[in-house]
Amino acid sequence: MAKRSSITRKVIVIISVTLILGIGLITYLFTRNIIKTINDSTVKNLEVQTDVLFNAIENMMMPGDAALASAFFSDIAEDNPGSEILLFRADGRPAFTDTSTIEKVNAIIGTERFDKNTPRVFSDIESLSADEIAYIMQPFPHTFKESYSSDNRTYIRVLTPLINLPKCTLCHGSDHTVRGIVEINEDITDSIMQQRDNLVFAGVSFVVIVVLLGGILTFFMRKSVLDPVREIGRACTAVTAGDFDVRIDLSQQDEIGQLAETVNTMVKGLYERFALSKFVSRSTISAIASASEEGEKQFVTMLFSDVRSFTNYSSSREPATVVSVLNKLLSLQTDIIHKHGGDIDKYVGDEVVATFIGEGAELRAARAATEIVEVLSARQGELDNLMVGLGIHYGEVIMGRVGSSSRADYTVIGDTVNLASRLCNSAKPGMILISSAFYEKIKASVDVTGPYELRVKGKEDVQKVYGLKKVLQDAGKKEEEA
Template sequence: MNMFTSITQKVTAIILVSLVIGIGIVVLYFAYGQNKTLYVSTERNLYQQADVLYQSIKNAMLPGEAPLVVSLFEDIRNLETMYDVRLYRSNGIVAFSDNTTLERVNANLGVRKFQPKQILREGTAIENDVRFESVIKTGRTVSFRHTAEAKRYLTIYAPLLNLPKCTGCHGSDHTIRGMITISADMTPTVLQARNNIVVAALIFMVVVALLFLILSLFLKRTIIAPVQCIGHVASEVTKGNFREKVSIRTRDELGELGQKINSMVEGLYERFELSKYVSSSTLASIKHSEKGAKTDIALFFSDIRGFTSFSERVAPEVVVENLNTILTIQTEIIHRHGGDIDKYVGDEIVALFTGPFKEQHACLSALEIQTYIAAHPEELTHLTVGIGINTGEVILGMVGSEKRADFTVIGDHVNFASRLCSEAKGGRILISESTYQKIRDIAQVEGPSEMRVKGKELPQHVYQLTGMKE
């Protein structure tokens, strides 16, 4: 079972998804870019600090002023910066933790140029560190991130090269004298990055909500509301209410559509009103594009007696009012018994009955009409009708020109039914032999009597219908 989904829900979903995806990608891109810039900037600063420290250490150690380097490290630590700087020998032991390097330098020089120092640093040696071993072997700087004590760090391992001007003191049997480690506490940077993401998310939600609200209101006013208005008018038209109009004042495609819908409704209303003057058989013929065909039909003719003299005695508006009253009564009764009004000819009605019980329905209609008229003489100003009913094969089809035509019946049986109506006096019902034979078991009649009909060699049997058996 397919569930109904309104256009409002579809449009809302499309807008929401589009905004979330579109703005989400933009916000994510800028947040990522901002955080990446933050990390790259911090890492670049760390490398710059490493270069500065490297040059400081090199310049301090060339004249043999190791205490200056130790003081430099202590000063950096005492400043409580985000950096932690350490110097290690190539074997992983903290530099200046003893006088081993000093003794080796004196040995390489062949003289006791440097005296043991009292300013020594303490620290933990580096053991089983793959990155440290890589720096010592390759001489390439390594950077990496790690976590310690719930803090995030970025650490650089930079080699301290044994330059040619250093070989006089440190010997030429190695290229890497040691390694400088600089660790930067990245926790503030990480927190800032997280805050950036939170702020970006809040901005994203606010922007999406505002744009969603604005676009939803705009689409509802410019598209959804007009479509709903058109749908409402279409629904009312299907109920037969042609008074509703599409009220779209925008000068766009929907405005033009609304005008066309209103024009269509006006046209439908005109055709609906005109259908009152067209028989059901004509409408069915137009719908199915039927051509002429022979069919067996019970033909019903009724005519008001004394109407000509009545119309001469009273005012025209009274004539029309009384005529419409008696024709309306007959029409309702005929329709109730399944008949179709083929046409009104002045004060005459031509009706058609089809189906297996067409004769019975036509006769019941005639009896009910005569009963009603007889029971309401004052209402109908004492007017009476004569009715003729005949059954037979007729030609049913469109008769007329291309510009004006009617779907009606023609043939000898039509003429005979009309003649029966003409012969029937007020309050009487005359039926033909063919009609009587179909209802003889239930009909109450008088006759037969004979009637001469133009075009017929022999007189025709005619019966006066007086009632129907229960």
């Protein structure tokens, strides 16, 4: 048998997986957008700064005041410790480190316009690498960007070509496109920390939301679905064990509440049917279960038991006493008949009609009859000295549904039934009369008296009958040998 898992565990798993996938995806997309926005904003700010620097450098270079440009870079370095701005020549060498550019410009314009004593601002700066120069110059000028870490700080480095515009060719000449390269190093550590904080916040928020919503949903599912379903399951288990007093008390007005009401109605109906089964023979229940209503012929052993002188007894006693004693008589006989595999076909007043079918039916009927006599004889005091007479016959009967469409019994009819009844009527208190047909079935296993000749109503011939005294102890073995 496959191991069953708890529905509570399944619901919790489904809720958890749904929340983790759903909220996790939303949190991931939200955090990703925030980080992208921060990165885009940082890069955009750098681009804006670059444009501003370009304009500033161009405006400073136009009047040819190199000293002013050098002071400008120095001021930026002092005012923005987290930022660094450098200027390189088109070949990658740092600017403002010698007088070569001034000499070239003065030569182009034909006059000593620019002072060769300009302060050396970037004298300690390394030149750009050949790969960086190649990237910037390919085949049109490009901007080079990279990020790097230094001293536990994170930076973005931007190298942007300074285009030799038409207004710049008067001093720098028109034989080249790029007249310089601007490098900006921006400290983005705070931005990275902000991203990290956003990730931590998003992660913590995700866990809190999942736990909170998971708890709320689980509590709701437990109260509205799981606990009621368990209650219904317990009720069904109790009914299976035979407890028909169980009821499901739910105040819900939803489908679960309707299911509980349906189960309560079902339990009530099952109890009514269970109680009704006490008044119906086993053969009737079997016929209902198999949906069989057609009559069929079958060989059975019929046992009739009737209380002797019960009419006189009942007329001289209180009704309550009569019913009490009769019920005790019938109960004792019924228990014994059931014990030996018989079926109560019906009760007719103080008479019991029983059938025995199947393997060893005849011997089981004989044992039941002798035990009835023994038990009732031993309990005469509590039965007001009432005793029964019994008749047993074996033969073919017709079994089937007898009655109308609104009220019917599943019973046996035929000459076998009539003869068994006649034998019972002829039996004296404590006596068991059996037919010769029945005797032939069990003669090796019983001790009898007779035979006797008995004339019964409805039969022309005299019937040979026997008085059953007891069933021999080794009856089972003799039956097998026979």
